[in-house]
Amino acid sequence: MDFSNQVAVITGSARGIGLAIARRFAVAGAKVVICDIDETGVAEAAAQLSGGALGIKADVTSVDEVTALFDQTMKELGRVDVVVNNAGITRDTLMLRMKEEDWDMVLDINLKGSFLVTKAASRIMMKQRSGRIVNISSVVGLTGNAGQANYSASKAGLIGLTKSSAKELAARGITVNAVAPGFIETEMTRAMPDAAKEEFLKQVLINRPGTPDDIASAVMFLASDMASYITGQVLIVDGGLTV
Numbered sequence: 215m216d217f218s219n220q221v222a223v224i225t226g227s228a229r230g231i232g233l234a235i236a237r238r239f240a241v242a243g244a245k246v247v248i249c250d251i252d253e254t255g256v257a258e259a260a261a262q263l264s265g266g267a268l269g270i271k272a273d274v275t276s277v278d279e280v281t282a283l284f285d286q287t288m289k290e291l292g293r294v295d296v297v298v299n300n301a302g303i304t305r306d307t308l309m310l311r312m313k314e315e316d317w318d319m320v321l322d323i324n325l326k327g328s329f330l331v332t333k334a335a336s337r338i339m340m341k342q343r344s345g346r347i348v349n350i351s352s353v354v355g356l357t358g359n360a361g362q363a364n365y366s367a368s369k370a371g372l373i374g375l376t377k378s379s380a381k382e383l384a385a386r387g388i389t390v391n392a393v394a395p396g397f398i399e400t401e402m403t404r405a406m407p408d409a410a411k412e413e414f415l416k417q418v419l420i421n422r423p424g425t426p427d428d429i430a431s432a433v434m435f436l437a438s439d440m441a442s443y444i445t446g447q448v449l450i451v452d453g454g455l456t457v
């Protein structure tokens with residue numbers, strides 16, 4: 215895939231799935247913007263990308279920081295072709311034990327953050343009359359999961375945001391799709407108890423955990439010309455976990 219002369223902004227890309235996506239876009243010739251709340255991680259990730267990358271520290275829940283992210287991107291790179299809403303967190307516990315702040319924080323970062331980034335990016339893309347937005351949801355946004363009421367609700371909400379923004383933006387040449395990963399090996403899943411991991415893995419038809427690159431491949435496809443007639447969709451990448 216060739217993304218030469220295109221600018222790709224990936225949130226939460228200091229590590230994990232976001233960093234894998236950033237690497238793949240850089241290899242495909244895109245100018246990549248690494249955006250993350252982790253300032254040190256931003257600098258390290260940007261330095262290791264082929265051809266270099268623009269690193270911008272931004273908290274996706276802050277309107278001011280999201281505005282500054284796109285202002286700086288436009289100033290230095292002049293356009294925004296691809297945005298991947300990947301920044302996300304978990305605060306898992308059973309609902310009866312879940313604190314209000316665990317709910318608010320997960321919904322703020324995973325869902326409101328994606329709304330703020332989509333709003334800022336779509337202003338630019340509408341003027342360009344082209345753009346690709348890919349939201350990283352989760353299979354639990356489709357199925358629900360005990361111990362993840364906040365996270366599942368945020369990821370289901372992200373699917374609603376995907377479909378609504380697809381409807382609002384299609385006429386301006388912008389597609390909006392979601393990828394729903396299953397169990398992917400990153401720091402996020404390393405924090406899960408071993409028993410819960412084993413339970414998930416038993417149900418994966420393709421007998422291995424997913425890798426960040428498995429998700430990056432799906433994102434690249436949805437951002438490419440090959441997917442120009444696909445919008446408002448959810449692409450499940452879970453090795454058959456939810457079949």
Ligand code: NAD
Pocket residue numbers: 225226227228229230231232249250251252255272273274275299300301302303323327350351352353394395396397398399400401402403
């Ligand atoms: P990760 O924890 O390794 O990386 C998440 C990144 O987001 C981190 O670099 C973190 O600093 C950043 N981040 C957190 N809060 C932020 C904020 N407010 N503003 C900007 N950046 C912020 O997680 P991951 O496994 O790579 O997950 C990436 C995405 O994929 C998340 O949205 C996650 O929900 C989703 N996902 C992951 C899995 C999985 O199995 N790992 C499954 C389904 C969906």
